[in-house]
Amino acid sequence: MDGQIETSRILIIDDEESILDGCRQALEKSGYSVVTTLDGPEGIRLAREIKPEVAFVDLKMPSCSGMDIIEVLSKDLPEIILIVITGYASIVSAVEAMKKGAYDYLPKPFTPDQIRAVTKRGLEHRFLKVEAARLREEKERMEKNFITFVSHEMRSPLVTIQQYIESIKAVAGNSLSKDVFDIIDRCDKRIQNLEDLVEHWLDLSRIENGTFSEAKAPLDLNEIAQRSIEDLSVLCHRRELKIKADLKGNLPKIMGDQESLMRVFSNIIGNATKYTPPGGTISVSTDFDDYYVYVKISDNGMGIPQDKLPFIFEPFYRVKGKDERHRGSGLGLTFSKKIVDAHGGKIDATSKEGSGTTFVMKFNKL
Secondary structure (H helix, E strand, O other): OHHHHHOOEEEEEOOOHHHHHHHHHHHHOOOOEEEEEOOHHHHHHHHHHHOOOEEEEEOOOOOOOHHHHHHHHHHHOOOOEEEEEEOOOOHHHHHHHHHOOOOEEEEOOOOHHHHHHHHHHHHHHHHHHHHHHHHHHHHHHHHHHHHHHHHHHHHHHHHHHHHHHHHHHHHHOOOOOHHHHHHHHHHHHHHHHHHHHHHHHHHHHHHHHOOOOOOOEEEOHHHHHHHHHHHHHHHHHHOOOEEEEEOOOOOOOEEEOHHHHHHHHHHHHHHHHHHOOOOOEEEEEEEEOOOEEEEEEEEOOOOOOOOOHHHOOOOOOOOOOOOOOOOOOOOHHHHHHHHHHHOOOEEEEEEEOOOEEEEEEEEEOO
């Protein structure tokens, strides 16, 4: 990093010749390449042309405001480190400059050592900033490569294994003992869990890169809620759960993708069936106000501990409980939140351990 600092380009925009000369001499002695200008608009042009690592900007300029220069350069050159130099230092002007994108603040008069020190600090900050961006890009590249691996290297073997298991069941017929059949059945369920995991992960990647299909059209959330309830009513009956609906009449429509929202509703209701003991109740209700349409899905099951609640939408995070009967992918709620977000909506959860959980989604109404 030291070699990078020695050859770094520094731009100084100030309307005082003495300041420009002093700064140039102090910084050039440390090996920096220094460009100076007395004019604000010319400073913006130079910054765009030479792309300096650090730019010093005087707040009080006759041709244009230093605040305006900072605002323009922070947007045009996000990697540039902007440092304010001014003769009227105050907390108010410092805070305003920071809000507009400045990194540091150097009041006049200052010594050569002070400007060299703040320049060194700024360059070190820029190095960390650029390195963080590089690591983010590397992470994104690795994720894309992983998605490619998942889609091409995992899906086919999983489908093949699933077909083999179905073939074993068909060939064996009733000749298998109950213990052997149970083992095969458990294998079948674990393979299905893996397939669900792969599909959820691929869906999330498509949402992130903008390729997830969203054929948005006017939708009635009452219809989606009713269909979800009907689809899951057999499962609820098998698990001895009641599922009831309280759907508001004349519910305004929203713009959305029906298939993806169906999956969101099914995910949340399906979770409720896993964490609600026999005899429990799952409720689905809709409502609206002047701006939003609301969907509420609640249960009176085991609930979520308060210290776990902030993490339930994180990928692969699962709330484990002693009464849990099914393992999920850990991506269902992450997927649901991404879909709701993609619709311009919001999803929140409240819960009390031992008393159940409530999810509330809100969408902009048409």
